[in-house]
Amino acid sequence: MKIATWNVNSLKVRLxxxxxxxxxxxxxxxxxxxxxxxxxxxxxxELEAAGYRALHNGQKTYNGVAILSRNEATDVQRDxxxxxxxxxxxxxxxxxxxxxxxxxxxxxxAVGSDKYEYKLRWLAALTHWLGQELVRHPRLALLGDxxxxxxxxxxxxxxxxxxxxxxxxxxREAFTRLTxxxxxxxxxxxxxxxRSFSWWDYRMMGFRRNLGLRIDHIxxxxxxxxxxxxxxIDKEPRRLERPSDHAPVxxxxxxx
Numbered sequence: 001m002k003i004a005t006w007n008v009n010s011l012k013v014r015l016x017x018x019x020x021x022x023x024x025x026x027x028x029x030x031x032x033x034x035x036x037x038x039x040x041x042x043x044x045x046e047l048e049a050a051g052y053r054a055l056h057n058g059q060k061t062y063n064g065v066a067i068l069s070r071n072e073a074t075d076v077q078r079d080x081x082x083x084x085x086x087x088x089x090x091x092x093x094x095x096x097x098x099x100x101x102x103x104x105x106x107x108x109x110a111v112g113s114d115k116y117e118y119k120l121r122w123l124a125a126l127t128h129w130l131g132q133e134l135v136r137h138p139r140l141a142l143l144g145d146x147x148x149x150x151x152x153x154x155x156x157x158x159x160x161x162x163x164x165x166x167x168x169x170x171x172r173e174a175f176t177r178l179t180x181x182x183x184x185x186x187x188x189x190x191x192x193x194x195r196s197f198s199w200w201d202y203r204m205m206g207f208r209r210n211l212g213l214r215i216d217h218i219x220x221x222x223x224x225x226x227x228x229x230x231x232x233i234d235k236e237p238r239r240l241e242r243p244s245d246h247a248p249v250x251x252x253x254x255x256x
Contacts (some may be wrong), residue, residue: 001096001253002026005143005216006237007033007104007199008248009041011064014244015053015238016045019050021248025234028070029095030248031102031143035041036063041064057091063089063143069095083125090126092133098253099137100198101130103144108165116165121145123174133180134221141253142183142219143248145199150175150185154214183219186231198233199246207238216231216250227253 004027010016011032022030033060035042042056047068057078058064065088073093080090092101105127108119132141148171152158161167176222177183187196197212206212220228231251238247 001028002250003029003098003100003141003143003218004227004248004250005030005031005033005102005145006217006248007145007216007244009034009246011035011037011043011066011245012041012137013242015046017240017243018082019046019068021234022050022068022226025250026197027250029098029100030068031100032068033064033102033104034244035066035087036061037064053056055091055093057088059086059088065091065104067091067095067102067119068198069093069100071096073100074199075099077200079253080122080125080129083122083129085122087121094151096136097139099133099140099141101142101148103131103143105145105147107147108171110165111163111168120170120174123171123177127174127181129177130183134183138223139222140183140221142178142217142249142254143217143249144217145219146175147170147215148175149213149215150217153194154197156197156211156213162211172174176220182210182222184222184225184228184244186220186225186228187214187249189225189228189232190231196233198249200238202245216246218249218251220251220253224253229253 082116109115198216
């Protein structure tokens with residue numbers, strides 16, 4: 001099974017790129033973040049024509065998450081239960097026996113800000129809920145834009161980013177608490193090139209100079225991690241005209 005995650009930074013803008021990517025890589029499921037559209041504006045028909053059923057949890061202009069899958073998705077959950085939040089950041093469903101949780105983590109804006117405190121509350125609520133989900137679904141994958149670079153090696157300039165947003169100690173500790181649930185970082189299960197990133201700022205020739213962060217992740221439950229055969233960042237879509245500032249991350253689970 002091939003699963004992937006991609007913050008597309010507006011599906012309306014990036015739909016042709018997504019369709020091309022699906023045709024090229026043929027994932028069994030693709031999780032999208034920052035679709036930036038309401039459900040009524042989501043391109044269900046175009047994706048169905050490409051062979052993918054879609055589930056969406058959207059809102060106008062901001063946020064928005066989706067799961068695209070070849071097989072039918074069941075047991076759909078939108079938003080974090082018992083966490084009052086108008087922002088559409090989470091959608092979960094079971095596809096081919098795997099519980100997929102697609103999440104767009106809050107950015108947090110700046111350490112110490114109200115949005116930062118919201119981010120930490122959101123992370124705590126997500127972690128609590130996932131602890132329950134793992135009991136119900138031993139084969140679980142958490143995919144998305146985490147807006148957290150978990151280690152210094154995930155940052156192009158660790159000194160400049162030290163204790164800044166996306167790299168602060170409380171954020172990294174929250175990431176660790178997710179892994180302490182038993183979730184493994186699929187990317188780090190394999191030898192990877194140095195300076196591997198999934199996001200680059202549009203400014204200052206960030207991509208060309210590889211001034212990036214690794215903030216898009218796939219975390220796998222023990223049952224899936226044991227079966228994970230590969231995980232990689234696909235930088236090619238970032239080279240396109242009008243790209244998202246994020247690149248897709250893919251993991252392969254099970255036999256080749």
